[in-house]
Amino acid sequence: MELRVFAREQHGISRRNISNGALRVLYRLNEAGYEAFLVGGAVRDLLLGGHPKDFDVATNATPEQVRGLFRNCRLIGRRFRLAHVVFGQEIVEVATFRGIGEEGNADRHVVDGRIVRDNVYGSIEEDAIRRDFRVNALYYNIADFSVRDYVGGMEDLDRRVLHLIGDPEQRYREDPVRMLRAVRLAAKLGFTIDETAEQPFATLGELLCEAAPARLFDESLKLFLAGHGLASFRELDRCGLLRFVYPATAHALRRDADGSFRALVEHGLANTDDRVRSGKSVTPAFLFALLLWGGVRDRAERAIAGGAEVLHAWADAGDAVIAEQAQRVAVPRRFSLVMEEIWALQPRFEQRMKKRVMRFLSHPRFRAAYDFLVLRAEADPALAELAQWWADAQSADPETLGDMITQPVAAAPATPGAKPAAKRRRRRRRRKSSGGSDSGGPDSGEPT
Incomplete structure (x- = not known):
């Protein structure tokens, strides 16, 4: 990992394009002494000139500490513990920096290479290498309005290519749906999937059948x-x-x-x-x-x-x-x-x-x-x-x-x-006999 910091004048992100809810979360976390970063797809899309609908925040504050700062906050998830801060129709998702952890840790459980629980917290550097694609591991720092790049995401944005972070086969085994995410991002952004990221599809694609x-x-x-x-x-x-x-x-x-x-x-x-x-x-x-x-x-x-x-x-x-x-x-x-x-x-x-x-x-x-x-x-x-x-x-x-x-x-x-449907023969109604009653049921009519 080699950290590259892009100062405010070196990137095109403007706070005018960040939602009010996300800014309120970022500023309050920062004022409370925590690190607070806009992260993931929102940063990627803002750098590409887009207008994200969803904004995710990464911080060193734990979910419980986030809840302590916001009355309009609820904690969700068992596999990944997250805080949702609600502003009317907008929900800002706040995640604590994920750590590397080890198998056997009570807060990190892996079955057949697949992560089924992961609530090990760590540093921003660990959080960056835990993310899926390099272009999704860019962090906008509300403290100085810079963008931090730990894994080469800015270069991939320039080249319009998708690289997985880490060994592709291992990352797909951890979560097979990452293969579909690669396809979705490539289609959405008009990017190409790097050969090393696409090659395992042929052998690991059937893991999707188990999702x-x-x-x-x-x-x-x-x-x-x-x-x-x-x-x-x-x-x-x-x-x-x-x-x-x-x-x-x-x-x-x-x-x-x-x-x-x-x-x-x-x-x-x-x-x-x-x-x-x-x-x-x-x-x-x-x-x-x-x-x-x-x-x-x-x-x-x-x-x-x-x-x-x-x-x-x-x-x-x-x-x-x-x-x-x-x-x-x-x-x-x-x-x-x-x-x-x-x-x-x-x-x-x-x-x-x-x-x-x-x-x-x-x-x-x-x-x-x-x-x-x-x-x-x-x-x-x-x-x-x-x-x-x-x-x-x-x-x-x-x-x-x-x-x-x-x-x-x-x-x-x-x-x-x-073949056309067989023509239905209309059933003839019986006439009522004098003093008697019709034994036939009512005409059911055409099916609707």
């Missing part, structure tokens, strides 16, 4: 719903990690001879990135419906080819793919239910009979399913006429819609080779 599915869900949101989803997807696929996190997606891409599925995913992720940058809402349900569509489509097509009824085939395919994916990424039920409906409703777009059209237009998931159809049509021109018909149907008055429905239309099945 907590709930944690991989959170990491997926950072990968795909933070404005750089398309770049993250391409980087995951390029470096071979996609198959460990989204096996159904990777399998569908291998079978994607004409490139239509890749075009669909990339177009959808590009649209999502545009929405994020425009400040519009995005939903994980639509994202995961997009990523897993290839696997669901393939299963449904096989079932239909085997004689299964179309609607049942799609419903069963959705259930199966979500169950398999849950072993890697735990998609909450509130999202997976929406995903299943989006998939299952796709075949209903080809059913353009009056009664079904009117019911479908009022379905609570119609809009989400229609948006998915439009996305499919943008990747597959054969669906363009179908998507346009439903676009016109939504804005048509009842009389015009009636004319549209009675006009002959070209069939556009939801999947190649899909």
Whole structure:
């Protein structure tokens, strides 16, 4: 380690770009006699000219000492003890400098190379080498407004490259999710992953299969719903990690001879990135419906080819793919239910009979399913006429819609080779005999 200190005039960080909450924490810690540094992604992004949303602070004060300074503070975490200082909607995370420690220490526990508990405190130098990437180990000192670099992070920022701190294989074994972080940072910053940092992906990528599915869900949101989803997807696929996190997606891409599925995913992720940058809402349900569509489509097509009824085939395919994916990424039920409906409703777009059209237009998931159809049509021109018909149907008055429905239309099945659902025979009602009662039950009507 060779400390380099960049004075105030040697870097571009301005306190105007640091949140009020973070500044209050830094100043109060400093005034109380503790060391206080802005650290991590916030420093990195400020040096690159960005505008961070989250600000993390590192200090030599213990979590309990931090809590003693702030009434609006709560302590969290068992694996890593942290202090959260709350200012309205803003939460400033304060961490005590991490020490090297040793295995067997009561506050540091390692299992199979993986850190499961780490509350050993140390110096700022130890804290720096405990961080993951060099560009994340830069410290902005509130005492003199300088930036401290212990591991060469400023050089990596200039070269736009990501180096891991320490031995890559050991660091990935400590925490396999670091591989996904490398991909996410490279995609977000437009950096390249250093060869020594990427080389272990081929042999250690399957360690991701053992990571907590709930944690991989959170990491997926950072990968795909933070404005750089398309770049993250391409980087995951390029470096071979996609198959460990989204096996159904990777399998569908291998079978994607004409490139239509890749075009669909990339177009959808590009649209999502545009929405994020425009400040519009995005939903994980639509994202995961997009990523897993290839696997669901393939299963449904096989079932239909085997004689299964179309609607049942799609419903069963959705259930199966979500169950398999849950072993890697735990998609909450509130999202997976929406995903299943989006998939299952796709075949209903080809059913353009009056009664079904009117019911479908009022379905609570119609809009989400229609948006998915439009996305499919943008990747597959054969669906363009179908998507346009439903676009016109939504804005048509009842009389015009009636004319549209009675006009002959070209069939556009939801999947190649899909068989139409068997026509249901309408059950005849029995007439009531005099003095008797109808033994038949009420007509159940069309399924919704």
